[in-house]
Amino acid sequence: MKVCRGCKKEKEDFKFNLSDYIYKDGTRALRSHCNACRSAGARRWYSGHKEQAKASKQIYIEKNAEVVAKRRRRYTATHGEENRARAAKWYAENPERGKANAKIANHKRRARIAKVGGSFTKSNIRDLYATQGARCYYCSISIEDKYHIDHMNPISRSGSNWIDNICLACVRCNLSKHTKTAKEFMNV
Ligand SMILES: [Zn+2]
């Protein structure tokens, strides 16, 4: 048990995070404020510093792109179903805003493509289709009915829009690959 310096209440040790301070014997001290007080403090700070918080979050995301992408992938993998259901429900209830959001997302994607550079033609895609023998690049299933154009190294992770970064994938592979690189996707 430990008394919190914020709310002055005595609480179980697990209600305190470990501090960064490590004692000589290798054990670590508990933080002086309980987790509840610390998150209340963070919320208070956030409501007074929204812009600053957004900016530093953005910097963190840029500096830790890999870690963030990984965390996001793990989250989608474990919450995929419920997220899709929630999104579908929201979309049904807010069709206009949904369309507007899709437009914005599309616009953002085009801007990202403009930034990474690259373009390809229909004939590039036809050639690729022939080279791949009308099969999914990843799982070799036939893609005669339908295929997706996949950026092996995703645009969102600075992959280019040139044909050498593109393959044709079955819908299933393309959707489950999501923001993984081809290498990451094939390693799992
Ligand atoms: Zn407290």
Ligand SMILES: [Zn+2]
């Ligand atoms: Zn496939």
